[in-house]
Amino acid sequence: MIEKEVQFISAYIDGTLSDSRKEEFENLLKSRSDLQEEILMRRAQISKITSAIPKAKISQETRESIELEIKTTLSKVITQKKLGLWEKLKDKFSSH
Amino acid sequence: MKRKEIFSLISPLVEQLYQFAFALLPDELEAEQLVIDGVNGFIIKEKKLLESLEVEIDNELRRFFFQKMVGHIYSLANKRIMQFKLNHEDPFYRLPLRDRAIMTLRYQMNYAPENIEDFLGIARWEVIEGIHNSRFMLTNQFQENEL
Numbered sequence: 132m133i134e135k136e137v138q139f140i141s142a143y144i145d146g147t148l149s150d151s152r153k154e155e156f157e158n159l160l161k162s163r164s165d166l167q168e169e170i171l172m173r174r175a176q177i178s179k180i181t182s183a184i185p186k187a188k189i190s191q192e193t194r195e196s197i198e199l200e201i202k203t204t205l206s207k208v209i210t211q212k213k214l215g216l217w218e219k220l221k222d223k224f225s226s227h
Numbered sequence: 228m229k230r231k232e233i234f235s236l237i238s239p240l241v242e243q244l245y246q247f248a249f250a251l252l253p254d255e256l257e258a259e260q261l262v263i264d265g266v267n268g269f270i271i272k273e274k275k276l277l278e279s280l281e282v283e284i285d286n287e288l289r290r291f292f293f294q295k296m297v298g299h300i301y302s303l304a305n306k307r308i309m310q311f312k313l314n315h316e317d318p319f320y321r322l323p324l325r326d327r328a329i330m331t332l333r334y335q336m337n338y339a340p341e342n343i344e345d346f347l348g349i350a351r352w353e354v355i356e357g358i359h360n361s362r363f364m365l366t367n368q369f370q371e372n373e374l
Binding site (some may be wrong): 141146147156176178179180181183184185186187189190193195196197198200201202204205206208209210 | 233241242246250277280291315318319339359366
């Protein structure tokens with residue numbers, strides 16, 4: 132395997148190949164079983180790396196606390212048009 | 228856009244944002260605070276946009292929100308990391324903060340390098356460098372552990 136092919140494989144696996152290069156590489160792959168084996172090996176490596184990235188599970192308590200803070204900020208920051216209130220008043224007013 | 232609608236857009240993203248924050252600062256309280264501050268920073272900064280938005284809530288919009296909030300969380304974590312003591316026994320936490328952010332977005336959340344570039348506000352070459360370096364470091368670490 133030549134250096135250029137090793138670089139191609141890395142870029143292919145990392146998702147950093149441009150579309151035209153990707154097509155070129157996929158065509159090459161069809162006729163090269165050694166490259167296919169290398170890719171399988173690299174994919175196994177990536178799956179090991181992925182499992183090393185922590186997947187923190189958020190607790191219900193934490194989620195509720197975060198959501199409460201977001202709601203508070205939204206009510207302080209985002210101006211609400213008071214159309215809803217007027218609609219209610221208008222209905223009451225017109226029924227008399 | 229009404230508060231209720233904004234909240235319904237942000238709420239389903241909380242779990243992923245927390246995971247991202249935890250990958251940067253691995254402490255439950257720190258990660259929680261990072262998410263709160265990141266989301267609040269986004270709401271305050273994008274107040275005008277949020278108030279004027281009159282579009283259907285779809286995945287594209289949710290992704291835009293996520294991108295912006297991830298950017299805020301990453302920027303805050305960069306400042307807070309100085310006061311934070313990391314446990315270097317875990318190979319993932321031996322990676323620099325930038326690379327942890329890249330690896331989490333790339334391999335845990337499946338974002339393409341061009342998205343990560345936008346999320347973190349860094350150059351494409353930095354994303355590629357981060358992926359290559361991290362992969363090399365983690366693979367070496369696994370091999371050392373196996374010996």
